[in-house]
Amino acid sequence: MSTAPETERRIREAAFRALVKHGYASLSLTDIGEELGQNPSIIYHYFDDKDDLLLSMIDVFVDIFVDERTEQPITDAEDELRMIIDQILHPQPDHVHKVMSSPPENIETAVSRVFVELWAHAIWDDDFRCETTEVENSLREILTRTIRTGMERGEFRSVNPELTAEHIFFLLKQGLHTHATTNRAAIDRVHTLVNQIVDELSTDKQSECLGA
Amino acid sequence: MSTAPETERRIREAAFRALVKHGYASLSLTDIGEELGQNPSIIYHYFDDKDDLLLSMIDVFVDIFVDERTEQPITDAEDELRMIIDQILHPQPDHVHKVMSSPPENIETAVSRVFVELWAHAIWDDDFRCETTEVENSLREILTRTIRTGMERGEFRSVNPELTAEHIFFLLKQGLHTHATTNRAAIDRVHTLVNQIVDELSTDKQSECLGA
Amino acid sequence: MSTAPETERRIREAAFRALVKHGYASLSLTDIGEELGQNPSIIYHYFDDKDDLLLSMIDVFVDIFVDERTEQPITDAEDELRMIIDQILHPQPDHVHKVMSSPPENIETAVSRVFVELWAHAIWDDDFRCETTEVENSLREILTRTIRTGMERGEFRSVNPELTAEHIFFLLKQGLHTHATTNRAAIDRVHTLVNQIVDELSTDKQSECLGA
Amino acid sequence: MSTAPETERRIREAAFRALVKHGYASLSLTDIGEELGQNPSIIYHYFDDKDDLLLSMIDVFVDIFVDERTEQPITDAEDELRMIIDQILHPQPDHVHKVMSSPPENIETAVSRVFVELWAHAIWDDDFRCETTEVENSLREILTRTIRTGMERGEFRSVNPELTAEHIFFLLKQGLHTHATTNRAAIDRVHTLVNQIVDELSTDKQSECLGA
DNA sequence: GATGAATGAGTATTCATTCAT
DNA sequence: GATGAATGAATACTCATTCAT
Numbered sequence: 001m002s003t004a005p006e007t008e009r010r011i012r013e014a015a016f017r018a019l020v021k022h023g024y025a026s027l028s029l030t031d032i033g034e035e036l037g038q039n040p041s042i043i044y045h046y047f048d049d050k051d052d053l054l055l056s057m058i059d060v061f062v063d064i065f066v067d068e069r070t071e072q073p074i075t076d077a078e079d080e081l082r083m084i085i086d087q088i089l090h091p092q093p094d095h096v097h098k099v100m101s102s103p104p105e106n107i108e109t110a111v112s113r114v115f116v117e118l119w120a121h122a123i124w125d126d127d128f129r130c131e132t133t134e135v136e137n138s139l140r141e142i143l144t145r146t147i148r149t150g151m152e153r154g155e156f157r158s159v160n161p162e163l164t165a166e167h168i169f170f171l172l173k174q175g176l177h178t179h180a181t182t183n184r185a186a187i188d189r190v191h192t193l194v195n196q197i198v199d200e201l202s203t204d205k206q207s208e209c210l211g212a
Numbered sequence: 213m214s215t216a217p218e219t220e221r222r223i224r225e226a227a228f229r230a231l232v233k234h235g236y237a238s239l240s241l242t243d244i245g246e247e248l249g250q251n252p253s254i255i256y257h258y259f260d261d262k263d264d265l266l267l268s269m270i271d272v273f274v275d276i277f278v279d280e281r282t283e284q285p286i287t288d289a290e291d292e293l294r295m296i297i298d299q300i301l302h303p304q305p306d307h308v309h310k311v312m313s314s315p316p317e318n319i320e321t322a323v324s325r326v327f328v329e330l331w332a333h334a335i336w337d338d339d340f341r342c343e344t345t346e347v348e349n350s351l352r353e354i355l356t357r358t359i360r361t362g363m364e365r366g367e368f369r370s371v372n373p374e375l376t377a378e379h380i381f382f383l384l385k386q387g388l389h390t391h392a393t394t395n396r397a398a399i400d401r402v403h404t405l406v407n408q409i410v411d412e413l414s415t416d417k418q419s420e421c422l423g424a
Numbered sequence: 425m426s427t428a429p430e431t432e433r434r435i436r437e438a439a440f441r442a443l444v445k446h447g448y449a450s451l452s453l454t455d456i457g458e459e460l461g462q463n464p465s466i467i468y469h470y471f472d473d474k475d476d477l478l479l480s481m482i483d484v485f486v487d488i489f490v491d492e493r494t495e496q497p498i499t500d501a502e503d504e505l506r507m508i509i510d511q512i513l514h515p516q517p518d519h520v521h522k523v524m525s526s527p528p529e530n531i532e533t534a535v536s537r538v539f540v541e542l543w544a545h546a547i548w549d550d551d552f553r554c555e556t557t558e559v560e561n562s563l564r565e566i567l568t569r570t571i572r573t574g575m576e577r578g579e580f581r582s583v584n585p586e587l588t589a590e591h592i593f594f595l596l597k598q599g600l601h602t603h604a605t606t607n608r609a610a611i612d613r614v615h616t617l618v619n620q621i622v623d624e625l626s627t628d629k630q631s632e633c634l635g636a
Numbered sequence: 637m638s639t640a641p642e643t644e645r646r647i648r649e650a651a652f653r654a655l656v657k658h659g660y661a662s663l664s665l666t667d668i669g670e671e672l673g674q675n676p677s678i679i680y681h682y683f684d685d686k687d688d689l690l691l692s693m694i695d696v697f698v699d700i701f702v703d704e705r706t707e708q709p710i711t712d713a714e715d716e717l718r719m720i721i722d723q724i725l726h727p728q729p730d731h732v733h734k735v736m737s738s739p740p741e742n743i744e745t746a747v748s749r750v751f752v753e754l755w756a757h758a759i760w761d762d763d764f765r766c767e768t769t770e771v772e773n774s775l776r777e778i779l780t781r782t783i784r785t786g787m788e789r790g791e792f793r794s795v796n797p798e799l800t801a802e803h804i805f806f807l808l809k810q811g812l813h814t815h816a817t818t819n820r821a822a823i824d825r826v827h828t829l830v831n832q833i834v835d836e837l838s839t840d841k842q843s844e845c846l847g848a
Numbered sequence: 849g850a851t852g853a854a855t856g857a858g859t860a861t862t863c864a865t866t867c868a869t
Numbered sequence: 870g871a872t873g874a875a876t877g878a879a880t881a882c883t884c885a886t887t888c889a890t
């Protein structure tokens with residue numbers, strides 16, 4: 001059997017790690033080759049060019065966050081919601097290891113950096129922009145579905161599920177973004193805010209609302 | 213007085229416009245020189261190097277969003293809050309023109325792009341990181357101060373002003389970020405969510421909470 | 425018998441077609457592999473390297489223009505001469521098909537291009553130079569022989585057969601060359617000039633004309 | 637005064653010499669830089685890219701063969717014709733030195749090589765093709781004009797001046813071509829043939845000869 | 849015989865930066 | 870203060886060639 005698909009995956013993971021190390025603006029194919037432990041020219045056997053390779057790295061995101069969730073039946077809506085939130089804010093090595101054979105060392109930092117860099121590139125490249133939009137749609141969809149299910153089962157209060165999902169999603173993204181781009185520890189603050197929202201959803205109290 | 217400070221400002225603005233056009237990763241001094249209408253080597257009379265110039269562009273942000281507000285006395289807290297929010301989500305040409313003599317054409321897009329690009333670069337450069345952190349601190353401080361003032365005057369409900377300010381600030385940033393990096397019209401959605409929070413602050417109603 | 429000689433010929437023809445398509449300077453083994461419909465590395469089973477393969481393409485020329493003529497007895501000198509001229513200026517698909525199983529589409533263009541490219545390469549490569557010299561010698565020899573035969577039989581006026589052959593040959597080559605390398609329709613002009621020479625040969629006027 | 641035009645000319649001449657040394661197919665900007673004694677990147681200050689530089693080398697041809705002749709009044713048609721022929725077949729260092737400050741060593745070889753290489757490239761590049769066509773038109777025009785003038789003054793027999801000029805021109809080109817691409821000494825042979833034609837032109841025999 | 853994965857040397861081109869004027 | 874000529878290091882990408890299968 002051909003080793004090709006394995007090699008393609010190894011290149012993608014090497015690119016991921018190299019991106020975490022060097023950043024988009026100064027990421028060279030040489031860097032990727034070094035991370036890969038092979039001559040960079042091999043990249044052209046598996047990808048059209050640098051952009052094609054980097055574009056494919058959004059797939060790594062999909063692998064980590066989206067794929068497995070889309071088809072899963074929901075058992076407990078609140079548990080499910082909290083688990084999704086947790087996995088985005090604190091990606092676990094075990095989970096990441098399922099989709100990457102050699103993940104970078106500090107996964108939390110790695111994921112937030114790559115998120116910020118790839119999304120930033122989407123400003124300039126339509127293909128990237130399509131992918132980022134789609135990934136976001138999928139994740140928002142998962143959140144929306146979970147909230148709606150919770151409402152239908154009476155676990156959650158009656159809210160606009162799309163808007164609430166979007167609210168949560170904005171905060172999650174911003175947690176990663178602020179974590180990667182400032183000296184502030186933003187993830188815990190976001191966790192607090194998002195927990196409030198989930199708490200609100202699952203209490204039948206009428207008061208104590210967001211930001212309070 | 214020499215024309216030097218004027219030239220320095222012109223260079224900074226040219227760099228700003230060039231960044232809006234080309235993006236950080238592919239921004240060359242040639243691009244900036246073209247935007248400036250002068251030979252790019254003049255940049256070295258006013259800045260140490262490319263990084264120094266780009267770092268100084270965060271100052272443009274400070275000029276636009278922070279400076280004038282820090283010392284202003286607050287008259288009406290809710291008005292003030294809504295105005296700050298509006299100015300971040302929809303920067304007005306008139307206002308920007310006060311701090312830039314030749315602003316780029318589409319200011320809303322320009323500001324969100326530059327925000328995303330400069331912050332992304334802060335991942336890799338400690339000097340940038342200090343600046344981004346500081347700018348965010350200032351803006352959060354303004355929001356916090358406004359909320360606290362509103363509370364003290366009885367205009368707003370009693371909340372944790374730091375946390376609420378942070379909540380609003382996360383959403384505002386994410387509005388710009390999503391606007392710049394996906395195909396979704398995120399700014400209006402963010403406006404809706406933030407308005408809800410401000411509404412909550414200024415009503416004494418006990419019900420109808422976030423996302424509802 | 426093994427299929428090897430057949431494969432070797434197929435490779436040579438593929439190289440010929442690829443050369444017609446891409447030109448010497450930008451002809452890659454990948455191009456040849458594509459034309460061949462096979463993996464380019466197979467070439468190394470039949471040829472030492474790229475140069476060796478391209479050198480062998482001169483043989484295709486020999487196959488087309490020289491081989492069959494060298495041993496043929498001459499029946500009518502003028503007819504023969506006009507036929508040779510015609511075949512060089514307007515190679516017929518039928519005739520080419522005898523030596524190539526998959527000739528390129530526009531043979532006239534193909535032949536002139538390959539002639540110009542291979543001969544140009546002969547500037548730099550002694551092996552090529554030997555081959556081009558030899559092919560030219562053979563063709564000039566055929567022309568000379570035909571003219572001499574015509575003279576001996578009284579069909580042609582008395583001229584210097586080597587010089588006249590060379591004169592005709594120069595013009596024929598230049599027809600192909602100008603056809604391939606400029607926007608001018610040179611072949612018909614050459615035909616006119618060469619016909620004049622042949623006419624002169626076969627008239628019984630005594631006037632000493634050019635080439636005599 | 638700026639040194640720029642001087643540098644541009646130096647680059648063009650270096651490219652000319654490098655082309656004579658290495659040939660089109662294996663001519664790298666590094667080669668040209670070496671010939672120039674400077675870093676190859678300087679080329680991009682004066683030319684768009686490699687093709688632009690090489691295209692400009694046809695101008696060197698125009699400088700050598702065409703320019704000075706176009707406006708000169710003709711004194712003696714036969715002398716003039718023989719001089720043009722001589723200058724193409726045997727370019728003199730003195731003459732070349734007028735348009736190149738550092739010509740290559742063996743000018744005869746250099747000119748024929750560059751002619752063959754540039755013309756060969758015209759097969760694939762329309763810009764080259766335009767230039768080659770134009771240069772040829774100019775040279776043919778000069779020959780035609782000289783022959784026509786000779787006829788009008790009664791120095792030459794009555795012939796078709798265009799066709800005779802073309803005849804001569806074909807032979808001259810083929811002299812250079814054969815000289816560059818085979819092991820045969822073709823230039824003298826061509827000289828003999830062309831001299832015959834000119835002799836024919838200036839004899840007063842009435843017999844209708846070629847080109848008439 | 850034939851494939852295709854892998855290599856590494858080489859190529860055109862870009863770009864921040866320097867420096868003489 | 871401002872220019873623009875010049876540099877050299879770095880970069881993406883290509884391609885002939887090898888070799889294990």
